[in-house]
Amino acid sequence: MKKLFLLAVIAVFGITGLNAQGQFNGGVNVGLITGDFSDFYSFNITVDASYLWEVSDQIEAGVATGFSQSFGKDTDFGDAEDAQFLPLAAAGRFNVSDEFTLGVDLGYAVGINDGNDGGFYYAPRVQYAVSESLDVVLAYRGVSIDAGPVTVGFNTITAGVEFAL
Numbered sequence: 001m002k003k004l005f006l007l008a009v010i011a012v013f014g015i016t017g018l019n020a021q022g023q024f025n026g027g028v029n030v031g032l033i034t035g036d037f038s039d040f041y042s043f044n045i046t047v048d049a050s051y052l053w054e055v056s057d058q059i060e061a062g063v064a065t066g067f068s069q070s071f072g073k074d075t076d077f078g079d080a081e082d083a084q085f086l087p088l089a090a091a092g093r094f095n096v097s098d099e100f101t102l103g104v105d106l107g108y109a110v111g112i113n114d115g116n117d118g119g120f121y122y123a124p125r126v127q128y129a130v131s132e133s134l135d136v137v138l139a140y141r142g143v144s145i146d147a148g149p150v151t152v153g154f155n156t157i158t159a160g161v162e163f164a165l
Contacts, residue, residue, distance in 0.1 A: 021053050021054060022051050022052060022053040022062065023051070023052050023053070023060075023164055024049070024050070024051050024164075024165045025048075025049070025050045025051075025052065025162050025163065025164055025165060026047075026048065026049050026162070026163050026165050027046075027047070027048040027049075027066075027137060027160055027161060027162035027163065028045075028046075028047055028048075028160050028161060029044075029045070029046040029047075029048065029137065029139065029158040029159060029160025029161075030043065030044065030045055030046075030158060030159065030160060031043065031044040031045075031046065031139075031141070031156040031157050031158030031159065032044070032156065032157055033070055033154075033155070033156055034155045034156065034157055035153050035154075035155040036152040036153055036154070036155075037070075037083070037152075037153075037154050037155075039073070040072060040073055040080040041070045041071060041072055041073060041080060041083060042071050042072070042073045043070070043071055044068060044069065044070045044071070044156045044158065045068075045069050046066055046067070046068045046069075046141070046156075046158055046160070047066050047067050048064065048065075048066040048160075048162065049064070049065050049066055050062055050063065050064040050065075050091050050105075051063055051064075052091060052093060057095075058094060058095045058096075059092070059093070059094055059095070060091075060092070060093040060095070061090070061091065061092050061093075062090075062091050063088075063089065063090060063091060064087065064089045064090075064091040064105045064107075064123075065086065065087060065088055065089070066086070066087055067084070067085075067086055067112075068083075068084065068085040068086075068087065068109070068141070068156075069082060069083075069084050070082060070083040070084075070154075070156065081113060081114070082113060083111075083113060083116060083154065084111070084112035084113045084116070085109040085110065085111060085112060085116075085118060085121075085143060085154075086109065086110040086112055086118075087105065087107060087108070087109040087110075087121045087123070087141075087143075088107050088108055088109075088110065088121075089105040089106055089107025089108070089121055089123070090105070090106055090107055091103065091104075091105045092104055092105075093127075098129065099128055099129045100126070100127070100128060100129075101126070101127040101129070101135070102124075102125070102126060102127075103124070103125045103126075103127065104122065104123065104124045104125065105121070105122070105123040105125070106121070106122055106123075107120075107121045108120060108121055109121035109143040117145070117146070118143065118145070119143045119144045119145040119146060119151075119154075120143070120144040121141075121142070121143050122141075122142050122144075123139050123140065123141040123142070124139065124140055125137055125138065125139035125140075126138050126139075127162065132164070133163060133164040134161060134162070134163060134164075135161065135162040136159070136160075136161060137158075137159070137160050137161065137162050138157075138158070138159050139157075139158045139159075139160075140155065140156075140157055140158075141155065141156045141157075141158060142154070142155045142156075143155075
């Protein structure tokens with residue numbers, strides 16, 4: 001399943017590369033860990049990249065990827081290793097006005113560190129345009145990880161900036 005999804009994402013990247021109407025964006029975010037893993041991880045740094053093309057005046061669609069690094073804490077159970085993810089996702093944006101945008105990224109986050117298999121990735125977001133090429137972004141990023149009989153969430157709340165490149 002993972003291989004099929006990765007192949008689909010690569011195909012979408014290839015197709016979007018042919019469309020000259022698209023916009024490439026890059027971003028940097030910092031965040032706090034929430035939920036199931038908040039006792040083991042302190043904060044998060046995420047780097048994002050997306051390629052979006054205009055579907056209509058208000059809607060953009062495309063692909064998104066990036067790198068997420070969550071830093072482990074010293075706990076009563078020992079030191080937690082850093083958690084790293086590489087999200088591969090479809091991206092959608094709805095321009096509510098010239099300044100505000102609502103969006104979501106949906107896909108799979110590949111676990112990078114040892115023992116991290118990754119999981120379903122979702123990232124709803126709100127963006128405020130400071131200028132034509134700079135947005136402030138607030139996002140809730142989640143990875144649903146299958147942990148045997150239960151599914152746990154590796155979740156972060158992030159704030160950052162996104163640049164049109």
